[in-house]
Amino acid sequence: MSEPTLRTEAKAVEPEAAPQERHPMDDLLREERLPHIWCSGCGIGTALTCFISALLKSGLDLDKVVVVSGIGCTGRVAGYVRLDSFHTTHGRAIPFATGLKLANPELKVVVFSGDGDLVTIGGNHFIHAARRNIDMTVICVNNFNYGMTGGQAGATTPVGAVTTTTPYGNYEHPFNLPYLAAASGAVYVARWTVLHVRRLERAISEALAKRGFSFVEVVSPCPTNFGRRHKQRTGLDTLRYYHERGIIRHGADPRSVDIELGGDIIEGKFVDIEKPTFSDCCAGIVQKAIAQ
Amino acid sequence: MSSEKGVLSGSFFMQGDVACAEGAITAGCRFFAGYPITPATEIAQRMAARMPQIGGTYIQMEDELGSMNAVLGASWAGVKAMTATSGPGFSLMMENLGLGIMTETPCVLVNVQRGGPSTGLPTLVAQGDMMQARWGAHGPYEIIALAPSSPQELFDLTIRAFNLSERFRTPVLIMTDAEVGHMTERVVIPPPEEVTIVPRRKPRIPPGDGYQPYVADDDLVPPMAVAGEGYRIHVTGLTHDERGYPATSDDSAQWKLIQRLVNKIRLYKDEIIEVEELYLEDAEVVVVSYGIAARAAMWPIELAHREGIKVGMLRLITVWPFAEEKIRALAERARAFVVPEINWGQIALEVERCAAGRVPVYLVPHPGGDIHKPEQVLAAIRRAVA
Structure with a gap:
């Protein structure tokens, strides 16, 4: 139980009468909405920090950056960023983002949501947006369960995992998200845990710079609902697991990066290819259409 | 890629579904997302042919859930948008029709009704979705739905549907049917200058000056900033306050929001009701x-x-x-x-x-x-x- 001690210390060093300094990220957060809803030890905040760092370094016109989320813990990201942001229905962030991007190609569209939202209920939209190569970046925080509703199993839950709806252990085969994204046509696919913050930030930077459907899976702790049922009582326990079992293997065949309960987590950049986007292909037929 | 082919003014022998598509184009629709379904498919086909000619976007989505969402997204990018479907697809669209109502997103949803329930009679007429149109999305709300009786009226009412959707900032339904949709009759498309188009109500204050997305005008309709204009808006399907922020810890924001969503239509129904x-x-x-x-x-x-x-x-x-x-x-x-x-x-x-x-x-x-x-x-x- 070392965490409470750490917190006390952090409080003790608070400066007296310090000038009102602003954190470099403050401008991109809706401070009036803080504190956020995420639990202590959750990884979503870290993923969001990496995203904001990447944005600040991107040189993008932030008035043209749009964040779209679905429903769930990660779905709340859209509500905390001081950007044009949309908190849509469960699983539907990607088609909503598709409409935004195609109707105004000047927008930089980022979908930021969770695994249950993006690839379980929203799986059909995910594969089709990747297939069409819609120009958007999809950041998926994967914590292997439905955290907001109390820790149910989903399409990413590893075999054997105990959740509130798999009390005897999950017996469904899970999705391997990088493989799913790559097979569906994504032009950029990477996976990092929230322990590897600099690499995660760099991956998000690369994904933002990529034209086409780019995908970053962020493996993240959920101590409240998932970790504590798997001997990881705190977020720190899960980070320790990432440290011990995370293996960086750039260019790994996405088919080989399955995640098993308590097993190795293969991380890195798996796909980085060039392919015409939906809009590129569509532009090609405009002259033909006008001529008719 | 200008609007030279936008309004096909003239007199035509035209199918109802096609007239619907042309009505949308005449109203300024430049985004169509749909999924093939009898007897609404001809609307999508016409849009697939016409959108690239006039600088618009046609996309065939993976399902009607996606279609409705893409339409909402396009509207929030500032483009007039429409989808068209029939019974089974209409059922799938209910989820995000609700999102459109809650977020006050102007758009048009056409239902070319066929026999149901379920797959029912795909090629044959019915009017079985009228109560679904009224109450199909969960929760309390008001809706606007129009029912044309001829291809000409389908053309005219599609324009009206877009105008009402912008005027009241809400999705508008066109509840037509397989007979009207598949009927071919004379359709007159007027010159563009004779068509009334209601523009979107925009914020009257510049970005950074305290614009709040859900502060309504006196008629209960809020001016609408869209993505990319610098307002940094937040839009959610959760019950929200005037800033657009979730307000779900008690029922106070729900009272305020639902009363406004209902009354912005109910108090102005004389402007909407046509018989x-x-x-x-x-x-x-x-x-x-x-x-x-x-x-x-x-x-x-x-x-x-x-x-x-x-x-x-x-x-x-x-x-x-x-x-x-x-x-x-x-x-x-x-x-x-x-x-x-x-x-x-x-x-x-x-x-x-x-x-x-x-x-x-x-x-x-x-x-x-x-x-x-x-x-x-x-x-x-x-x-x-x-």
Whole structure:
């Protein structure tokens, strides 16, 4: 139980009468909405920090950056960023983002949501947006369960995992998200845990710079609902697991990066290819259409 | 890629579905997302051919959930957007019709109704989704729905639907059917300068000066900033306050929001409700109908006139909000209502509600698959005066 001690210390060093300094990220957060809803030890905040760092370094016109989320813990990201942001229905962030991007190609569209939202209920939209190569970046925080509703199993839950709806252990085969994204046509696919913050930030930077459907899976702790049922009582326990079992293997065949309960987590950049986007292909037929 | 092919002014022999697509284009629609489904497919086909010609976007989505969402997204990018479907797809669209209502997103959803429930009668007419149109998304809300009776009216009402959606910042439904959608008739497309277009209401203050996305004007409709304009808006399907931020810890924001969403339509219903009245001056029997069923009822009304029966027609062009006051006034002086509709009693229930027991209401039901036979409606008119 070392965490409470750490917190006390952090409080003790608070400066007296310090000038009102602003954190470099403050401008991109809706401070009036803080504190956020995420639990202590959750990884979503870290993923969001990496995203904001990447944005600040991107040189993008932030008035043209749009964040779209679905429903769930990660779905709340859209509500905390001081950007044009949309908190849509469960699983539907990607088609909503598709409409935004195609109707105004000047927008930089980022979908930021969770695994249950993006690839379980929203799986059909995910594969089709990747297939069409819609120009958007999809950041998926994967914590292997439905955290907001109390820790149910989903399409990413590893075999054997105990959740509130798999009390005897999950017996469904899970999705391997990088493989799913790559097979569906994504032009950029990477996976990092929230322990590897600099690499995660760099991956998000690369994904933002990529034209086409780019995908970053962020493996993240959920101590409240998932970790504590798997001997990881705190977020720190899960980070320790990432440290011990995370293996960086750039260019790994996405088919080989399955995640098993308590097993190795293969991380890195798996796909980085060039392919015409939906809009590129569509532009090609405009002259033909006008001529008719 | 200008609008030179945007409005095809002229006189045409045109299918209803095609007229619907051209009505949308005339209204300024430049985004269509859809999924093939009989009998609405021709709308998508026309849009696939036309959108690239006029700088618009056509996308065939993976399903109707996606179609409705893409339409909402396009609207939030500042582009007029539409989708079209039929029964099974309409069911899938209910989820995000709700999102459109909650987030106050202007857009148009066309339902070319066919026989149901489920897969039902894919190629054949019905009007079985009228109550689904009213209540299909969960929660309390008001909706606007229009019911055309001809290809020309489908063209005209599609323009009106876009105008109402921008005026009231809400999705508007066009509840047509397989007969009107697949019927080919004369359609006149006017010159663009003769078409009234309602523009989107934009914020009157620049970004950074305290614009709040859900602070409404006096008429309860908030001006709408869209993505990319610098306002850094937040939009959510959760119950929200005027800043657009979730406010779900008690019911106070819910009271405020729902009352406004309902009243922005209910208090202005006279501006929305459009009906056609025929032979109502001295009518003892009032036929209340809409869409193709109203058109099919014209012949039995003529036949009844020949028998000396004083019967008139109230045709609902706007079905939702419902023409309550009209029906109540007619209930004071008529002897009965006759309601032919191609379902097992939906709008008839509304007529009965407004008649409030003062006069009887005779439903002329039809399960779908065809229009009523003249004698079915005539028999109901005779029974009403017996």
